[in-house]
Amino acid sequence: FDFHGRRMATCSSDQSVKVWDKSESGDWHCTASWKTHSGSVWRVTWAHPEFGQVLASCSFDRTAAVWEEIVGESNDKLRGQSHWVKRTTLVDSRTSVTDVKFAPKHMGLILATCSADGIVRIYEAPDVMNLSQWSLQHEISCKLSCTCISWNPSSSRAHSPMIAVGSDDSSPSAMAKVQIFEYNENTRRISVEEFIPRRTSSSLGAKEVHLEEDLYDKKLVLIMLMYLTIFFSANYMDNWKCTGILKGNGSPVNGSSQQGNSNLSLGSNIPNLQNSLNGSSAGRYFFTPLDSPRAGLRWSSHTQLLPPPPPLPPLVEHSCDADTASLQYPHPRRRYLSQPLNPLPENEGV
Amino acid sequence: MEELDGDPAVTLIPGVNSKKKQMCFDWGPGEMLVCETSFNKKEKSKLVPNCPFIFIIRKDEDVYSQILRKLFNESHGIFVGLQRIEEELTGKSRKAQLVRVSKNYRSVIRACMEEMHQVAIAAKDPASGRQFSSQVSILSAMELIWNLCEILFIEVAPAGPLLLHLLDWVRLHVCEVDSLSADVLGSENPSKHESFWNLGRLDEARQMLSKEADTSPTSAGMCRTLGDLMRTMPILSPGNTQTLTELELKWQHWHEECERHLQDGTFTSSPHLETLCKIMLGDEAALLEQKELLNNWYHFLVTRLLYSHPTVKPMDLHLYAQSSLDLFLGGESSPEPLDNILMAAFEFDIHQVIKECSIALSNWWFVAHLTDLLDHCKLLQSHNLYFGSNMREFLLLEYASGLFAHHSLWQLGVDYFDYCPELGRVSLELHIERIPLNTEQKALKVLRICEQRQMTEQVRSICKILAMKAVRNNRLGSALSWSIRAKDAAFATLVSDRFLMDYCDRGCFSDLDLIDNLGPAMMLSDRLTFLGKYREFHRLYGEKRFVDAASLLLSLMTSQIAPRSFWMTLLTDALPLLEQKQVIFSAEQTYELMRCLEDLTAGRPVRGEPDAQRLQDDDIETTKVEMLRLALARNLARAIIREGSLEGS
Numbered sequence: 001f002d003f004h005g006r007r008m009a010t011c012s013s014d015q016s017v018k019v020w021d022k023s024e025s026g027d028w029h030c031t032a033s034w035k036t037h038s039g040s041v042w043r044v045t046w047a048h049p050e051f052g053q054v055l056a057s058c059s060f061d062r063t064a065a066v067w068e069e070i071v072g073e074s075n076d077k078l079r080g081q082s083h084w085v086k087r088t089t090l091v092d093s094r095t096s097v098t099d100v101k102f103a104p105k106h107m108g109l110i111l112a113t114c115s116a117d118g119i120v121r122i123y124e125a126p127d128v129m130n131l132s133q134w135s136l137q138h139e140i141s142c143k144l145s146c147t148c149i150s151w152n153p154s155s156s157r158a159h160s161p162m163i164a165v166g167s168d169d170s171s172p173s174a175m176a177k178v179q180i181f182e183y184n185e186n187t188r189r190i191s192v193e194e195f196i197p198r199r200t201s202s203s204l205g206a207k208e209v210h211l212e213e214d215l216y217d218k219k220l221v222l223i224m225l226m227y228l229t230i231f232f233s234a235n236y237m238d239n240w241k242c243t244g245i246l247k248g249n250g251s252p253v254n255g256s257s258q259q260g261n262s263n264l265s266l267g268s269n270i271p272n273l274q275n276s277l278n279g280s281s282a283g284r285y286f287f288t289p290l291d292s293p294r295a296g297l298r299w300s301s302h303t304q305l306l307p308p309p310p311p312l313p314p315l316v317e318h319s320c321d322a323d324t325a326s327l328q329y330p331h332p333r334r335r336y337l338s339q340p341l342n343p344l345p346e347n348e349g350v
Numbered sequence: 351m352e353e354l355d356g357d358p359a360v361t362l363i364p365g366v367n368s369k370k371k372q373m374c375f376d377w378g379p380g381e382m383l384v385c386e387t388s389f390n391k392k393e394k395s396k397l398v399p400n401c402p403f404i405f406i407i408r409k410d411e412d413v414y415s416q417i418l419r420k421l422f423n424e425s426h427g428i429f430v431g432l433q434r435i436e437e438e439l440t441g442k443s444r445k446a447q448l449v450r451v452s453k454n455y456r457s458v459i460r461a462c463m464e465e466m467h468q469v470a471i472a473a474k475d476p477a478s479g480r481q482f483s484s485q486v487s488i489l490s491a492m493e494l495i496w497n498l499c500e501i502l503f504i505e506v507a508p509a510g511p512l513l514l515h516l517l518d519w520v521r522l523h524v525c526e527v528d529s530l531s532a533d534v535l536g537s538e539n540p541s542k543h544e545s546f547w548n549l550g551r552l553d554e555a556r557q558m559l560s561k562e563a564d565t566s567p568t569s570a571g572m573c574r575t576l577g578d579l580m581r582t583m584p585i586l587s588p589g590n591t592q593t594l595t596e597l598e599l600k601w602q603h604w605h606e607e608c609e610r611h612l613q614d615g616t617f618t619s620s621p622h623l624e625t626l627c628k629i630m631l632g633d634e635a636a637l638l639e640q641k642e643l644l645n646n647w648y649h650f651l652v653t654r655l656l657y658s659h660p661t662v663k664p665m666d667l668h669l670y671a672q673s674s675l676d677l678f679l680g681g682e683s684s685p686e687p688l689d690n691i692l693m694a695a696f697e698f699d700i701h702q703v704i705k706e707c708s709i710a711l712s713n714w715w716f717v718a719h720l721t722d723l724l725d726h727c728k729l730l731q732s733h734n735l736y737f738g739s740n741m742r743e744f745l746l747l748e749y750a751s752g753l754f755a756h757h758s759l760w761q762l763g764v765d766y767f768d769y770c771p772e773l774g775r776v777s778l779e780l781h782i783e784r785i786p787l788n789t790e791q792k793a794l795k796v797l798r799i800c801e802q803r804q805m806t807e808q809v810r811s812i813c814k815i816l817a818m819k820a821v822r823n824n825r826l827g828s829a830l831s832w833s834i835r836a837k838d839a840a841f842a843t844l845v846s847d848r849f850l851m852d853y854c855d856r857g858c859f860s861d862l863d864l865i866d867n868l869g870p871a872m873m874l875s876d877r878l879t880f881l882g883k884y885r886e887f888h889r890l891y892g893e894k895r896f897v898d899a900a901s902l903l904l905s906l907m908t909s910q911i912a913p914r915s916f917w918m919t920l921l922t923d924a925l926p927l928l929e930q931k932q933v934i935f936s937a938e939q940t941y942e943l944m945r946c947l948e949d950l951t952a953g954r955p956v957r958g959e960p961d962a963q964r965l966q967d968d969d970i971e972t973t974k975v976e977m978l979r980l981a982l983a984r985n986l987a988r989a990i991i992r993e994g995s996l997e998g999s
Binding site: 003005008 | 376377378379380383385404406783784785786787788811814815818819822823824844
């Protein structure tokens with residue numbers, strides 16, 4: 001989703017990126033589709049709208065690219081199509097680029113990429129009106145194949161620029177872990193802290209990583225996604241509980257495209273993504289029978305800045321059952337001199 | 351707080367093979383995107399066909415139906431009103447006012463319920479009809495719970511009036527159910543008349559009895575006795591001046607009299623009348639026999655209290671409630687969520703009520719508003735949660751956050767955030783930036799809200815987003831006004847540059863109105879000031895105020911406001927002034943102009959390899975410069991002569 005939730009970008013191993021717009025009536029229309037790379041496109045991400053309509057993509061072809069939407073001719077507008085042009089290609093990586101993310105807007109127009117050879121690169125465009133000029137500001141070696149990155153979204157002065165990098169390196173000497181790099185503007189040095197989940201019996205490794213700021217007490221929460229299904233958790237008065245599970249049923253899809261949502265809306269199954277007046281199980285006269293009364297546990301909003309979304313659910317192997325063993329963090333090991341990171345919660349209600 | 355247990359619900363996504371592939375997702379404001387993917391980042395030699403769809407997962411949409419929207423809107427009005435009068439709520443009238451607020455909320459629920467009921471009846475297809483009916487049920491339950499909370503927590507009815515309130519409470523809902531079900535079923539409840547005595551409306555029951563007496567003379571005597579008993583039953587009526595003790599005494603006597611009649615066998619010949627007498631004595635077994643007429647256990651409870659403990663104290667309610675529930679269910683079924691909520695209320699456990707309601711209802715609306723009201727009644731301890739907020743605020747924040755996903759209800763959310771002292775502001779800051787600004791009107795509304803609250807960063811950010819969008823769409827005037835509103839000097843400079851480039855290309859300005867009326871905003875950036883002044887120059891020229899125009903033009907160069915790159919254009923603009931019949935530029939000014947020209951030409955970097963185009967450009971440049979030099983020289987001459995002669999005379 002873009003910042004406002006009105007546009008969506010998708011990328012695929014067919015080497016293309018598609019952009020979809022949501023109309024007033026709530027339908028999604030594909031307004032652009034174009035070939036972006038010469039290999040599978042792993043990720044696509046939006047820049048903050050303060051910089052305009054800008055996307056970045058990264059691919060197996062060892063490059064990352066920055067795209068900008070240009071206002072087309074009126075014919076195109078009528079047909080509901082828009083055009084995206086490539087502003088720059090970042091070719092520094094020697095291996096597949098596995099993730100690309102823009103930094104929070106208060107840092108300027110900054111982009112980070114990570115590659116399969118374990119190098120994280122940070123680029124900056126000094127002139128936000130000229131997206132073809134990017135300079136490589138930092139190259140960080142993680143010593144592990146990287147799969148995902150996440151910037152610390154906090155804009156408060158207390159936090160210096162910080163980025164989390166996840167890895168799923170399954171070589172025997174390495175372990176799946178997440179590293180957090182922090183840039184100290186005074187000393188101009190980058191420090192790193194590591195987090196290793198205790199149960200690493202599965203070789204899934206970190207597939208997604210998110211750094212979120214806990215609104216209430218300003219702590220940073222690190223979230224890793226390491227499983228095959230998606231869990232929701234919600235916070236009812238500071239207790240995290242899993243409130244829903246989405247999983248594939250493996251059945252073939254029927255041919256029709258599902259523009260409408262009646263087939264897929266969760267309805268009463270996962271009652272709490274949004275507000276609704278559905279009640280719980282049958283009262284004789286006042287509640288109609290519905291499944292699972294899981295009300296009251298509400299998913300937090302997509303801004304990801306209010307009480308944090310899923311914290312670490314436990315590692316799951318190939319089954320989809322929630323395993324309620326907890327995830328422990330060892331005391332983070334420091335490698336270089338740095339300011340102390342805010343203490344990460346050790347066992348946050350899981 | 352005890353754990354909320356139970357397994358999470360599982361939703362199946364068709365077409366996604368969770369055994370072989372993974373899923374990726376992204377959260378949006380109102381929905382979630384899910385699609386199948388493979389996290390295996392090695393390029394596959396053969397492509398395994400994937401599920402090609404992206405799934406949009408959304409909660410039920412009905413929450414934003416027209417009717418519920420009205421509920422949200424009206425309750426918002428009540429909420430804000432309550433916050434505002436908080437300071438004025440003092441002394442004796444405080445309780446009365448809070449009760450009034452509570453009744454307002456309830457009437458809003460009822461209105462919504464009524465409307466939805468109408469829609470349910472009129473619904474064309476049975477599925478949506480059922481859906482609406484279920485909503486009606488839920489609203490009805492909410493009103494039931496709220497009503498009880500009002501009686502116990504807000505009204506704080508003491509023993510005596512307590513029973514009367516409870517009677518009203520049950521009556522309201524039994525009749526409601528009756529009328530609702532009657533409508534839906536299209537038939538009349540055949541035992542309605544018997545339910546009159548069930549609810550203590552003994553007058554109507556007596557009428558029935560006297561009718562019966564008329565029709566059947568054998569039981570006339572019994573009917574009359576029973577009727578008398580009914581008539582003489584002591585109950586507390588509002589405005590009655592007897593004390594509780596007096597009432598209790600009277601009631602005791604009456605009860606004993608009824609007992610005596612039963613013992614004496616007055617009614618033995620008519621089992622039906624005997625049952626009635628037993629019921630009036632509060633005999634549980636007799637009451638339970640009439641189970642079908644009693645819809646539910648709380649109806650049973652109140653009836654029981656009416657006939658056996660009319661002066662029940664609030665403290666003791668829960669004992670009778672529990673036993674009523676147990677007796678009524680009779681071990682055949684277990685209590686349901688609604689039952690638990692009502693029990694918690696009878697136990698005066700407010701936190702439990704709120705918690706159970708939060709679980710049973712998947713909407714924050716109810717608990718948020720009820721908790722807020724109870725908080726005003728000073729009933730919630732500052733139950734401090736670890737993140738420093740309290741229960742009331744937590745619920746209000748959750749409710750308000752949900753409103754922001756809606757394209758128009760978000761405006762209500764703003765007010766709720768305003769009344770959350772701890773985290774309301776920061777929550778609002780985060781949410782308000784994400785509102786999609788599809789129309790100018792909406793943008794202005796959002797900005798006004800931010801400006802009223804001094805949310806300068808949000809104003810800046812929103813204006814910047816709009817300015818950027820405008821620039822990309824080449825709407826320079828719009829971009830300029832947004833940058834000014836954002837107080838973004840850098841961007842204003844950028845847009846001004848674009849304007850100037852535009853002018854150079856086309857020879858005229860766009861958005862003249864805007865530039866002419868910049869006013870003090872002109873000071874935001876040098877470039878912007880220049881733009882404004884330059885336009886002023888053109889205006890003066892158009893009005894033939896050549897002398898003023900000339901001075902302005904010169905000052906633009908000498909004060910360094912004009913960017914170097916533009917000097918040539920300015921000097922070229924000076925040409926017509928130099929060529930005028932009358933002398934416009936003074937000698938002094940002409941010297942200045944000459945100096946500027948020399949400055950400009952001297953500063954020219956030595957061109958590299960000249961190509962054809964360059965040569966051509968150079969030619970044009972050189973010609974221009976020569977023309978200027980000539981014009982300046984001629985003007986100088988004329989100026990000197992003129993000034994010389996003036997001085998002379």
